[in-house]
Amino acid sequence: RNMSAKGRYQIYVTRSDMPESGVQLLKDQCDVNLWNQPSPVPRAELLKEVAGVNGIYCSLTDKIDTELLDAAGPSLKVVATISVGHDHIDVAECKKRGVRIGYTPDVLTDATAELTLALLLATSRRVPEAIHEAKTGGWVSWAPTWMTGPGLAGATVGIVGFGRIGQAVARRVKAFNTERIIYFNRSHRPEEKETGAVKVSFDELLTPSDFVICCAALVPETKEIFNKEAFEKMKDTAIFVNTSRGGTVDQDALIEALKTHKIRAAGLDVTSPEPLPLDNPLFKLSNCVVLPHIGSATIEARNTMSELTARNILAALHGTDMPAELK
Numbered sequence: 001r002n003m004s005a006k007g008r009y010q011i012y013v014t015r016s017d018m019p020e021s022g023v024q025l026l027k028d029q030c031d032v033n034l035w036n037q038p039s040p041v042p043r044a045e046l047l048k049e050v051a052g053v054n055g056i057y058c059s060l061t062d063k064i065d066t067e068l069l070d071a072a073g074p075s076l077k078v079v080a081t082i083s084v085g086h087d088h089i090d091v092a093e094c095k096k097r098g099v100r101i102g103y104t105p106d107v108l109t110d111a112t113a114e115l116t117l118a119l120l121l122a123t124s125r126r127v128p129e130a131i132h133e134a135k136t137g138g139w140v141s142w143a144p145t146w147m148t149g150p151g152l153a154g155a156t157v158g159i160v161g162f163g164r165i166g167q168a169v170a171r172r173v174k175a176f177n178t179e180r181i182i183y184f185n186r187s188h189r190p191e192e193k194e195t196g197a198v199k200v201s202f203d204e205l206l207t208p209s210d211f212v213i214c215c216a217a218l219v220p221e222t223k224e225i226f227n228k229e230a231f232e233k234m235k236d237t238a239i240f241v242n243t244s245r246g247g248t249v250d251q252d253a254l255i256e257a258l259k260t261h262k263i264r265a266a267g268l269d270v271t272s273p274e275p276l277p278l279d280n281p282l283f284k285l286s287n288c289v290v291l292p293h294i295g296s297a298t299i300e301a302r303n304t305m306s307e308l309t310a311r312n313i314l315a316a317l318h319g320t321d322m323p324a325e326l327k
């Protein structure tokens with residue numbers, strides 16, 4: 001089955017609640033089959049439903065691997081994910097089969113950078129802890145050293161991964177009158193000029209940074225780059241923030257570093273696994289702020305991401321340039 005009897009393309013969408021803006025674009029031109037629930041489609045169901053489709057609209061919770069591609073079969077022309085991250089997709093295997101890949105860079109950069117700043121401030125200024133104190137009687141009077149934390153003004157900020165999001169974080173952080181911004185990235189980025197950020201090695205970043213922010217894509221070279229040795233090299237007053245992927249961190253090493261105050265605090269929008277089990281030690285640490293992977297969750301970004309995902313699928317099916325193809 002390549003097209004239905006009516007000559008329309010067959011698309012599978014892996015969530016019932018994908019933003020309507022994109023789903024509607026697809027429905028105008030294709031037969032669209034949506035998983036009937038807002039929760040991730042169970043693997044067995046997914047494997048069954050993709051058989052014979054021409055396009056898959058997926059998210060980062062759907063693993064696109066050999067098994068899935070086999071289940072879809074040769075009719076599959078395109079996989080489009082509503083994410084900029086693509087560590088859930090076997091890119092090489094897709095290439096081999098001529099399946100094009102769509103993703104959503106740029107449109108979520110501002111949203112993710114904003115959330116990174118929210119996490120930076122929530123962690124340094126201990127916002128969740130302070131709210132808890134205010135509500136539970138800990139607020140006995142104004143107190144000179146109570147609930148204090150380090151400010152961004154005058155601080156050295158280290159950004160690991162200086163792509164679109166890392167750079168957007170640098171621009172925002174600079175507005176807080178930081179002393180110095182340094183970054184670690186595979187290649188030199190000319191965009192550094194705008195913020196005065198300076199490229200350094202990973203170790204040169206860890207040692208002097210008051211704030212260490214991870215904005216790096218999860219690839220083999222960044223897998224658990226934040227390990228025991230890395231946390232040991234950080235200042236014991238350092239704050240670690242991660243808005244990329246949980247897989248960039250050895251989470252047990254992070255828990256240990258937080259427990260032993262090897263570093264001051266951590267703010268995480270991403271963990272391993274996701275969702276993080278309720279009994280995970282990270283939830284019990286007062287110096288850790290955990291958010292449920294909401295980096296790109298502005299209304300605007302999610303609508304635009306959905307439209308871009310749909311436009312990626314339609315362009316691939318029509319054999320034209322995709323607005324955001326992963327090459």
Ligand code: DGY
Nearest residue numbers: 082083084085108296
């Ligand atoms: C992404 O796009 O990769 C985020 O993790 C979800 O928006």
